[in-house]
Amino acid sequence: MSHNVLVLAGDGIGPEIMAEAEKVLACLTRDHGLDISMDHALAGGAAYDDCGTPLPEETLQKALACDAVLFGAVGGPKWDGLPRELRPERGALLPLRSELALFANLRPALTYPQLVAASSLKPELVSGLDIMIVRELTGGIYFAEPRGINTAESGERVGINTLRYTETEIRRIAHTAFRVAMQRVKRLCSVDKENVLEATVLWREVVMETAAGYPEVELQHLLVDNAAMQLVRRPKQFDVIVTTNMFGDILSDLASMLSGSIGMLPSASLDENGKGLYEPIHGSAPDIAGKGLANPLAMILSAAMMLRWSLGLPEQADRVENAVKSVLEQGLRTVDIHTQGTEKVSTSQMGDAVVRALGEQTINGMQA
Numbered sequence: 001m002s003h004n005v006l007v008l009a010g011d012g013i014g015p016e017i018m019a020e021a022e023k024v025l026a027c028l029t030r031d032h033g034l035d036i037s038m039d040h041a042l043a044g045g046a047a048y049d050d051c052g053t054p055l056p057e058e059t060l061q062k063a064l065a066c067d068a069v070l071f072g073a074v075g076g077p078k079w080d081g082l083p084r085e086l087r088p089e090r091g092a093l094l095p096l097r098s099e100l101a102l103f104a105n106l107r108p109a110l111t112y113p114q115l116v117a118a119s120s121l122k123p124e125l126v127s128g129l130d131i132m133i134v135r136e137l138t139g140g141i142y143f144a145e146p147r148g149i150n151t152a153e154s155g156e157r158v159g160i161n162t163l164r165y166t167e168t169e170i171r172r173i174a175h176t177a178f179r180v181a182m183q184r185v186k187r188l189c190s191v192d193k194e195n196v197l198e199a200t201v202l203w204r205e206v207v208m209e210t211a212a213g214y215p216e217v218e219l220q221h222l223l224v225d226n227a228a229m230q231l232v233r234r235p236k237q238f239d240v241i242v243t244t245n246m247f248g249d250i251l252s253d254l255a256s257m258l259s260g261s262i263g264m265l266p267s268a269s270l271d272e273n274g275k276g277l278y279e280p281i282h283g284s285a286p287d288i289a290g291k292g293l294a295n296p297l298a299m300i301l302s303a304a305m306m307l308r309w310s311l312g313l314p315e316q317a318d319r320v321e322n323a324v325k326s327v328l329e330q331g332l333r334t335v336d337i338h339t340q341g342t343e344k345v346s347t348s349q350m351g352d353a354v355v356r357a358l359g360e361q362t363i364n365g366m367q368a
Ligand code: IPM
Pocket: 089, 090, 093, 094, 249
């Protein structure tokens, strides 16, 4: 079957890390018979510079038409002064999520054995860590109306956002989380703030109703402040976490640091039918852009998630993930994960090493 992938490299380190992910996909296409065609379009600051909008209509139409989107990163100081709607993050990423109805954001936090020392927590707390955060992505305070900065009758300015969830929105993300839990160790923790926020009182109720369809899954509820504390205190108590858009934004950055480097973590944003947008959790890192310092592994692992979740190619996803493990095993490290006794490599050297490792798997008969 032929798959159409839209590549949106974006800004900052986006194009550099995307080039490495494309090398990996090209290798799978060339040497392993996958039929993946790649189209490219502009998004973010790069699109703004070219056509005055961070999400050109052509890009949106291509994103709506393709099977999956690979997304690098957008934004940078150059565009920080623009009006909010034109800023790359708000003007490209959020509308893409919403127009494509990508309501389910999967963010794994996985500690690779070779990188235990790079975590800011003690090795015994994080070694073997494997958490999946399921973040609601198209609702809640990020999108609900009313919103804006208004002037009150007194003449004072008032900033307004609204936390709002319908039961349909809660139920569909709960189903996703339960299904993910069923594929893992069947433990799910739902995170809310039901002692204060009515929207999350409903969240908790609907998650509990949904649980009836998944009797094998052990369900727990935590308040978000406690969840943040527990994630640092004893992170391995968690397996799958499901939470709202904003809590998920915060907790997923926290969880990423448990794993050693934010440069290692991919993510998937999925719609009802499994179509998805795949992006590293980290941003565009303008300070290191163009220097060959960026870690391409989160981007490469995002491509692996795409193979698994949108293109129905789980064996190929395994192969890419194994190739990444293999380069870490070889001691190759970009600067963000470099520790004493390992070999510092550039962005493209890392990508080349992953491609080599893919080839070696075939030679050693590891191919599925
Ligand atoms: C993320 C980012 C985005 C978010 C920003 C860039 C809008 O922080 O993907 O976590 O808040 O969702």
